[in-house]
Amino acid sequence: MPGLLRGVARTAVVAGTATAVSNRVSRRQAGRWAQQDYERSAAAAPPQQAYSAPPPPAAPSMDDKISQLKELGQLKEQGVLTEAEFEAQKSRILGS
Numbered sequence: 001m002p003g004l005l006r007g008v009a010r011t012a013v014v015a016g017t018a019t020a021v022s023n024r025v026s027r028r029q030a031g032r033w034a035q036q037d038y039e040r041s042a043a044a045a046p047p048q049q050a051y052s053a054p055p056p057p058a059a060p061s062m063d064d065k066i067s068q069l070k071e072l073g074q075l076k077e078q079g080v081l082t083e084a085e086f087e088a089q090k091s092r093i094l095g096s
Contacts, residue, residue: 060093068093 060068069090076086 065093 072081072086072089072093075081076083081089
């Protein structure tokens with residue numbers, strides 16, 4: 001029985017080592033292929049164009065301004081905003 005157990009253990013060690021080596025070789029080869037594919041695609045790709053900044057957002061509509069003013073009025077009534085803060089925000093909304 002000890003001879004059989006020793007043989008099984010040796011087979012398990014050899015198989016485990018072979019699997020580990022095989023996996024490492026596979027990963028290394030896959031990495032090399034991926035690098036080669038990347039280099040080929042980079043060489044074949046046309047030069048990229050520089051993109052300009054997106055246009056500024058459109059001016060808020062009158063409905064948006066009215067709803068913002070209503071919210072400001074509510075904040076002022078609740079005491080969250082002072083009269084000066086309310087006037088500054090109101091002029092900012094109406095000025096835009």
